[in-house]
Amino acid sequence: MNKQQARERIEKLRQEIEHHRYLYHVLDTQEISDAALDSLKHELYQLEQQYPEFITPDSPTQRVGGAPLDKFNKVKHSQPIISLEDVFSQDELKEWEERNQKIIGQPFGLVPQRRDFAFGPMAFHSASAHGEGRPRAQGKTNFNYYTELKLDGLTVVLTYENGILVKGATRGDGLVGEEVTQNLKTIESIPLRLKTQDLPVKPSAKILKKLGGWQASPRLKTQDLEFKIPKIFEVRGEVVMTKKVFEKVNAEQQKKGLPLFANPRNVAAGSIRQLDPQITAARKLECFAFEIITDIGQRTHAAVHQILKELGFKTNPHNQYCRSLEEVVRYLAKWEEKRAKLDYQTDGVVVVVNHLDLERKLGSVGKAERWMVAYKFPAEQATTVVLDIIVQVGRVGTLTPVAVLRPVKVAGSTVSRATLHNQDEIDRLDVRIGDTVIIQKAGDVIPDIVKVLFKLRTGQEKKFQMPKKCPVCASLVIKPAGEVNYYCSNKNCFAVEREKLVHFVSKPAFNIEGLGPKIISKLQNEGLVASPADLFKLTAGNLEPLARFAEKSAQNLVTAINQAKRIELCKFIYALGIRHVGEETAIAIAQHFGSLAKIRSASLEEFESIRDIGPVVAKSLFDYFQNKSNLKLLKELEANGVKVLPPPSFLLKAQVSKVLGKTFVLTGVLSSLTREVAKDKIRQLGGQVSESVSKNTDYVVAGKEPGSKYNKAKSLGVKIISETEFLNFIK
Secondary structure, three states: OOHHHHHHHHHHHHHHHHHHHHHHHOOOOOOOOHHHHHHHHHHHHHHHHHOHHHOOOOOHHHOOOOOOOOOOOEEEOOOOOOEEEEEOOHHHHHHHHHHHHHHHOOOOEEEOOHHHOOOOHHHHOOHHHHOOOEEEOOOOOOOOEEEEEEEOOEEEEEEEEOOEEEEEEEOOOOOEEEEOHHHHOOOOOOOOEOOOOOOOEOOOHHHHHHHHHHOOOOOOOHHHHOEOOOOEEEEEEEEEOOHHHHHHHHHHHHHOOOOOOOOHHHHHHHHHOOOOHHHHHHOOOEEEEEEEOOOOOOOEHHHHHHHHHHOOOOOOOOOEEEOOHHHHHHHHHHHHHHHHHOOOOEEEEEEEEOEHHHHHHHOEEOOEEEEEEEEEOOOEEEEEEEEEEEEEEOOOOEEEEEEEEEEEEEOOEEEEEEEOOOHHHHHHHOOOEOOEEEEEEOOOOOOEEEEEOHHHOOOOOEOOOOOOEOOOOOOEEEOOOOOOOEEEOOOOOHHHHHHHHHHHOOOOOOOOOOOOHHHHHHHHHOOOOOOHHHHOOOOHHHHOOOOOOOHHHHHHHHHHHHHOOEEEHHHHHHHOOOOOOOHHHHHHHHHHHOOHHHHHOOOHHHHHOOOOOOHHHHHHHHHHHHOHHHHHHHHHHHHOOOEEEOOOHHHHOOOOOOOOOOEEEEEOEOOOOOHHHHHHHHHHOOOEEEOOOOOOOOEEEEOEOOOHHHHHHHHHOOEEEEHHHHHHHHO
16 A cells, blocks of 8 residues: 555544444443454554554554473373363353352352361462351352463373372373373473472472461461372373464474474474474473372362472463452453463463362263363454455355455464355445455354444445356356355356365265365366366376376375275265255265165155255255266266265164254364264264254254354354263263
């Protein structure tokens, strides 16, 4: 932009920021997220740095503010590392507390008792403030909490013998992990020897002085704060990589011409599992201790963290004791805003019932403890500018508009595109080329545009309309009656054929590793592949002359293609890319017919008789298997060695369970199993999986960073369950 345009943009940004500042700080209301407002401020700051002559005193920016190993050995944990239940709102947090109050079963107030003033600053609050001590049968349960920033790293278990680190292990599946002692020893924040040489442990004079004003009893003696460390002592911690180190690691990767890492957590997890400890050491990881597994008489989580600090462990200084749920909510709001300034990534807060006596009474359900939950921060948002709107052509000829954005960082990754779905969505948002928009990334790979900031318009923005001709083959674009999508009328469009091939080799279909969109385009351009059947005729000799293909990579791809020749019937049907036929429909067809031969000879009435298949889908299926070119493709696939296997037994006979007959929608990232495994489990137990939320949906399973399906489920009143609850369903 030129100087005049910059001046106008700066002025509009100042007005917009001031508007939202007034709403937030004066009227206590909010139109856009804190993340989106921060993004606007950042753009203003950058423009003012580029054009310092436009800085004015009233600008918002001027406010004062060991040896390599052959393999890893398996380690069984002394206690299971149980998963956390996720909550996504203050209402869900309140429901969690209310459930716990009911479980306690009786009024459970707490009065001070001398043994409970065991250790740490929180152990010296009065009973009314801290809720420690023995139970009393009057009044309501006064829970108090310990809040910990949920670090995005890798959980490890550290074992000390006579004060010396002897074993370190990963979480694994919660019951069995991998021994990575040598790698963990390279992390400076993990003490190889516990800080105290003398047992029992006594708090330092500095800590005693700090606690002096909190003493509840003048008779409290130093020996009352002693803990005897047993021979075997176990601690849990979280290994993380800081953002600064992550940037350096990626810079080094780029210099070497290697692929960049996606995020710090992936690098931290991968670094811990390196067979060569020198590689781990070079990654400069950190470890925050958060739990003492061994019972040494600790009474509260606040005390646990103070003991860890005294023993020489690094603990998170931002963790905090909260007297009530109201204080927890204030803590959440504070860190939702400040977390971007931390030097490590955090996606939420772990809220823990502080008193261990209450924890024991609450116990666990399924694979989750009742006495702690993980509060997940809302999806991260940012503002950017729509530079252009382009159109992509899908495998059935669907034209999908995509916004080309000025690159911006959202949820830890740089985003330059956002889906606009269809013309109706563009009209609903009234998004135009040149608009400043808020984008959100919430569990989906491609982010969404959620809002247009109309006040930042200059009058130069351009409206978008779907093209009348296909951007790839120039054929006419059509819009069938009753549909929102536009289509290329040319069934042999190059883009359509490419997307068909991409779909054919995708994970839910033939799952051919190493055969991505770029390689498929290259194979098309070279005339090596015109249809899916051609893939199974490829040889290493065909591939080696192509750019970026060496002898080994060519052979690897051919091997992957040959291994994919044996495929289950449901995956084969899905791979064909029949219009209106998704994964679940393909499974229903496989269940009904049991073989490809029966499907090929089925009548329209037989397709219509399949459960949950309507007349439109049935007609699409019937037409596909009546089409001569499609039948020719099936014969060519068979001739080239593709063998279609019958459906697995669990699809033919579902077990009796509470999943039977229920419809599930999955959203977000699941931590304990992949989506494919989760879907198979649901199908095995007689349930169905849908890709969209409707009134007919029974359950939405919300993983990490749930997408728009989560919000739609709430608006429709569909039951939302956590990953932990889902695991309890299918166990």
